[in-house]
Amino acid sequence: MDKPFKIAILGAGRWGNHLIRNFLEHPQTEVVAVVDPNPSRREAMKNRYNLSELVQLTDDWQGVLARPEVELAAIATPASTHYNIIKYALTQKCHVLAEKPLTLDAEECLELCHLAESQQRQLVVDHTYLFHPVVQRGKEALSSGAIGELRYGYATRTHLGPVRQDVDALWDLAIHDLAIFNHWLGETPVEVDATADTWLQPDLPDVVWVKLLYPSGFKATIHLCWLNPDKQRRLAVVGSQGTLIFDELSADPLIVQQGQFEIQGSNFTPVGMNREVLATPPGEPLKEVCDRFLQCVRHNQPSPHSSGWVAADLVRTLQQIQAKINS
Known part of the structure; x- marks a missing residue:
């Protein structure tokens, strides 16, 4: 077996x-440093995972990334800090796994992508x-024609918190459903529209409604809110010929609700009504993220699903939606 990467x-x-837990458990990585500005949080991680004295606990992210033995950096800091940290990590020849969004500006994302390539x-x-x-199985179902010709989509992502102070509900939540729609369709939106309302924090909307139009003519709407106790994670x-439903909170998270109309004169009669549960393998998505990241590093090949380039497209769409909200 190859020597574990120092991360x-x-x-x-x-x-x-969650990243700390996954990389501590992964046989291909050795966690050598945990960086956080909050000393009590660092101490909590040390106690929770019984970290070795060899694991550096510090608030000095530049010092850690400058250590020559550090090969990988997993970044889960506020989005507003991503650009500077990721840029420095790449200049120090680190491979980077970054929490979404990559940055808050598409041009910065592209700059980081080019820097990663040059390094x-x-x-x-x-x-x-x-x-x-479930998302991977859903992609297969759509590709196989399970619901016929695709027409439109909708998603709801609501809960009572967590309320963030660095980004609004759009930047915190929309990227999930946007990424799924883009992945399932194999397209990115060509037109967007949005409205929002704010109650808790000035200039940080709590609820957002988004409209998306794709090149194929497919339309999608997304409802986002962190001020709603009716928790939903449904797309x-x-x-x-039917509807593909991903309901993350359901015991059957992926189903095809089949059905269509039989037209007889001026009458529309529902036919073929059936509910089919699509079986999906178990597995923690973040564990898969970490494993795929290490595969990309091991072979020095970009991720086909979640590269910096994919992230830049998502951020560009979020900026377009933000502009509609601000207009």
């Missing part, structure tokens, strides 16, 4: 904690849903 994890918050390093973005077994694609 530093920057950010020990809610998502950084011959991999830049992978943790768009976790693209590695979800659907409607076709000429």
Whole structure:
């Protein structure tokens, strides 16, 4: 077996904690540093995972990334910090796994992609849903024509928190459903529209409604809110012969609700009504993200699903949606 990669994890918050757990458990990585500005959070990680004294716990991210033995950096810091940290990591010849969004500006994303190429390093973005077994199975179902000709889609992502202070509900939540729609369709939107409302924090909308138009004519709407106790994680694609539904909170998370109309004169009669549960293999999506990242590094080849280039397209669409909200 090849020697484990030495990895530093920057950010020990809610998502950084999951990255620490996964990379500690992975046989191909050795966690050598955990970076976070909060000393109590660093201490909590040390105690939770019984970290060795050899694991550096610090708030000095530049010092850690400058260590010559650090080969990989997993970055789960606030989105506003990503550009500077990722750029520095790449200049230090680190392969990078970054939490979404890659940055808050598409031009910065593209700059980082070009830098990664020039440094011959991999830049992978943790768009976790693209590695979800349900999303992968859904892609197969659509490709096989399970619901006929695709017509439109809709998604709802609501809950009572967590309320972020670095980005609004759009930047926190929309990227998940946008990434799934793009992946399933194999397209990126050509037109967007959006409206939003704010109650909790000035200039950080709590609820957003998004409209997307794709080159094929497919239309999608997305409802996002972190101020709604009716928790939903549901996305659907409607076709000429049925609807594919991904309901993350359901015991059967992926189903095809079949049905269409039989036309007799001026009457429309529903026919072929059937509910089919699509079996999906078990697995933690983030574990798959980490494993695929290491494969990209091992072979020095970009991720086909979640490269920096894919992330840049998503950020560009988010900026277009933001412009509609601000107009």
